[in-house]
Amino acid sequence: MILLVAKVTAVAVVFVLSVYSLRHFFFAFHRLFRPQRMNYTDLAGFHLPSVTVLIPMHNEEAVAHDVLEALLEADYPHAPGRLEIIPIDDHSTDGTGEILDEYAARYSWIKPLHQREGRRGKSAALQAATRLATGEILIVFDADYIPGKSLLKFLAAPFADPEVGAVMGRVVPENTASSLLSRLLDLERAGGYQINQQARNNLGLIAQYGGTVGGVRREALEAVGGWNVLSLTEDTDLTLQLAIRGWKVAYVNRAECYEEVPVTWEVRRRQIERWAIGHTECLRRYLWPLLRSPHLSRKAKLDGVLLLGVYLTAPLVLLGWAACLLLFFSGQSFLPALAAFFLASTCYNAVGNFASFFEIGNSVILDGAHHRVRLLPLNIANFLFSTVTVSLALAKYYGGRILGLRPPWHKTERYRNGNGNGHASGNGNGGSSGNGYPNGRGLNFIRARSIIPGSPAS
Amino acid sequence: MPFRMGSLYEGVAVAVCADLLLYWQLPQILQWHTRVVGFLLEVAEVPWEAGRHITLLPGVTAELLRTSYLDYQEYPFYPWYFLGVAVLLLAGYRWWPAPLKPVLLFMQASLTITFLYLQLVSPNVPYSPEDFCAIWYRGETYLWLLLPLLFVMGYFILSVPFWMKLSWLCLLVSYSFLWSVVRLALALATFHHFGSLWMPLFYFMFGFLADFLYIVAFYSLAMDRAAAFLGKQREVWQ
Numbered sequence: 001m002i003l004l005v006a007k008v009t010a011v012a013v014v015f016v017l018s019v020y021s022l023r024h025f026f027f028a029f030h031r032l033f034r035p036q037r038m039n040y041t042d043l044a045g046f047h048l049p050s051v052t053v054l055i056p057m058h059n060e061e062a063v064a065h066d067v068l069e070a071l072l073e074a075d076y077p078h079a080p081g082r083l084e085i086i087p088i089d090d091h092s093t094d095g096t097g098e099i100l101d102e103y104a105a106r107y108s109w110i111k112p113l114h115q116r117e118g119r120r121g122k123s124a125a126l127q128a129a130t131r132l133a134t135g136e137i138l139i140v141f142d143a144d145y146i147p148g149k150s151l152l153k154f155l156a157a158p159f160a161d162p163e164v165g166a167v168m169g170r171v172v173p174e175n176t177a178s179s180l181l182s183r184l185l186d187l188e189r190a191g192g193y194q195i196n197q198q199a200r201n202n203l204g205l206i207a208q209y210g211g212t213v214g215g216v217r218r219e220a221l222e223a224v225g226g227w228n229v230l231s232l233t234e235d236t237d238l239t240l241q242l243a244i245r246g247w248k249v250a251y252v253n254r255a256e257c258y259e260e261v262p263v264t265w266e267v268r269r270r271q272i273e274r275w276a277i278g279h280t281e282c283l284r285r286y287l288w289p290l291l292r293s294p295h296l297s298r299k300a301k302l303d304g305v306l307l308l309g310v311y312l313t314a315p316l317v318l319l320g321w322a323a324c325l326l327l328f329f330s331g332q333s334f335l336p337a338l339a340a341f342f343l344a345s346t347c348y349n350a351v352g353n354f355a356s357f358f359e360i361g362n363s364v365i366l367d368g369a370h371h372r373v374r375l376l377p378l379n380i381a382n383f384l385f386s387t388v389t390v391s392l393a394l395a396k397y398y399g400g401r402i403l404g405l406r407p408p409w410h411k412t413e414r415y416r417n418g419n420g421n422g423h424a425s426g427n428g429n430g431g432s433s434g435n436g437y438p439n440g441r442g443l444n445f446i447r448a449r450s451i452i453p454g455s456p457a458s
Numbered sequence: 459m460p461f462r463m464g465s466l467y468e469g470v471a472v473a474v475c476a477d478l479l480l481y482w483q484l485p486q487i488l489q490w491h492t493r494v495v496g497f498l499l500e501v502a503e504v505p506w507e508a509g510r511h512i513t514l515l516p517g518v519t520a521e522l523l524r525t526s527y528l529d530y531q532e533y534p535f536y537p538w539y540f541l542g543v544a545v546l547l548l549a550g551y552r553w554w555p556a557p558l559k560p561v562l563l564f565m566q567a568s569l570t571i572t573f574l575y576l577q578l579v580s581p582n583v584p585y586s587p588e589d590f591c592a593i594w595y596r597g598e599t600y601l602w603l604l605l606p607l608l609f610v611m612g613y614f615i616l617s618v619p620f621w622m623k624l625s626w627l628c629l630l631v632s633y634s635f636l637w638s639v640v641r642l643a644l645a646l647a648t649f650h651h652f653g654s655l656w657m658p659l660f661y662f663m664f665g666f667l668a669d670f671l672y673i674v675a676f677y678s679l680a681m682d683r684a685a686a687f688l689g690k691q692r693e694v695w696q
Contacts (some may be wrong), residue, residue, distance in 0.1 A: 368684030
């Protein structure tokens with residue numbers, strides 16, 4: 001009986017992982033060979049709705065200057081009623097609040113919100129700021145992001161289509177040289193955005209609003225009841241709510257924005273722990289409404305289910321391995337099932353959560369940046385790390401649910417300007433911060449590389 | 459354009475030809491495989507003899523190698539010694555670099571489970587080294603036949619010269635033969651010198667997982683060279 005269960009488990013795991021593998025191959029081939037869907041970039045600069053930029057910040061003094069300076073350089077009209085910026089000081093204990101007040105004194109369209117009481121966390125901060133915002137479109141950036149000069153125009157353009165409820169831009173890591181992990185995450189991001197998100201956009205599936213470098217139409221946000229303050233991943237939550245109610249999420253590959261990716265494995269662990277738990281909560285909350293939504297096609301529903309279940313593949317892989325181990329010791333282990341299992345699981349997962357090696361390889365060709373692809377085999381470390389971390393996180397989550405505990409929200413640490421431990425020390429005078437991350441990167445570094453066209457240094 | 463759909467059809471045709479060629483040459487390749495593994499075992503001072511013949515595919519048979527395990531009844535301290543090392547590694551778990559931790563954990567889990575199996579269930583694992591050899595040959599043979607198809611799907615869609623694509627495919631397949639020989643010899647030598655405790659580790663971690671690693675490694679190198687070549691064409695494709 002136990003052996004039968006083990007065999008059925010192994011075959012079921014092989015099947016599920018094969019579906020994910022095929023999905024990745026299909027996306028990649030579609031992205032490479034099928035016509036690209038109109039992504040509204042031609043409208044950039046012609047459709048200029050009133051925009052409010054929201055920037056949630058919790059102890060962000062190391063990076064607050066960069067994001068605000070970059071937004072000041074944005075070529076979106078700064079006329080009253082056209083652009084406002086609301087940086088949210090969410091219970092900061094460092095100098096973030098003072099920095100924001102400094103900017104507010106100099107620029108009337110920067111209106112900081114100081115959250116000192118009430119619920120903490122990104123979604124609660126966004127909810128509070130949304131009440132104050134006057135813009136028709138709300139564009140969200142995390143504090144470590146550095147928007148390019150024309151980014152707001154690219155993100156605002158798709159809203160010319162009244163069916164578009166949210167827009168997502170492309171996230172590009174800027175601290176790739178900091179560690180092996182940041183280089184591996186750069187590969188993962190390239191495959192995930194250049195191929196995966198673009199293909200989903202082309203196919204009319206559910207492109208994912210990622211919670212930063214993206215915008216949401218105020219009307220659509222209100223229609224779904226605002227930001228879900230109980231969610232650890234308010235972005236996935238919003239994506240699903242919009243899709244279920246028939247709003248489109250558009251992905252604009254050209255709208256690139258630069259971010260800091262985790263440099264240490266510990267920070268990465270906490271980040272994917274939060275994503276895994278938040279995503280799984282969304283699965284529990286929205287699976288049934290998604291399947292019943294009259295606004296989504298069958299293929300969009302199937303893709304939505306696969307998207308929501310993506311973190312469950314980690315414990316599935318472990319379960320599959322356990323089943324194989326049992327079969328091995330019972331003398332029943334034989335090749336066809338095991339071979340298929342290992343090929344399927346590794347093919348899908350060996351290079352990260354969201355992008356198969358094939359997607360990453362092709363994204364490198366599309367981006368025209370080839371040296372980084374040599375690191376692809378090392379992503380096996382990322383795969384094993386993610387598999388174990390996600391499995392433990394989900395075990396903790398379900399354990400917590402049984403005990404009635406809420407999972408905590410962890411802020412991702414910043415490394416810029418010498419801030420390697422979540423504590424600001426930034427002097428910005430160059431040199432190294434002691435964690436391998438050169439001081440003074442960020443906006444100046446990007447300007448020096450002329451990544452923001454038209455910026456003073458370019 | 460850096461990608462051409464037509465090249466994929468060309469690639470599938472190449473994969474079919476490569477598979478036909480492989481199928482035709484498999485008996486010779488397997489014979490060579492056995493001979494070289496035998497030679498490496500002699501270098502490692504592992505006595506071996508020719509084992510039974512197995513049929514892998516219609517018309518394709520392979521001769522297995524028969525070796526032995528270290529007898530734990532004669533050397534009862536060996537399993538305890540390895541278990542001790544595993545426990546020591548586990549004690550130092552927090553100081554290991556984070557990306558290596560899961561690998562270490564899987565290694566320890568494999569050794570510990572096998573140790574418990576040998577102590578509590580049976581003094582021997584369910585497979586002899588000859589059985590292991592049969593499992594290995596069967597898996598590798600299927601993989602070799604799959605390899606051209608896997609590779610052409612990923613690489614032949616690029617607009618790079620045909621000779622470049624074919625060279626990478628030949629390199630990959632040749633490396634696959636060589637690496638299989640080395641790993642099998644290493645596994646059999648380990649079983650002979652250190653016993654059956656190590657079998658699941660070789661079966662799970664140095665089997666298909668290791669195969670996948672070099673496939674991705676070749677793919678990444680091939681893509682790197684292809685991107686460099688395409689870059690020189692000075693095309694603007696975005």
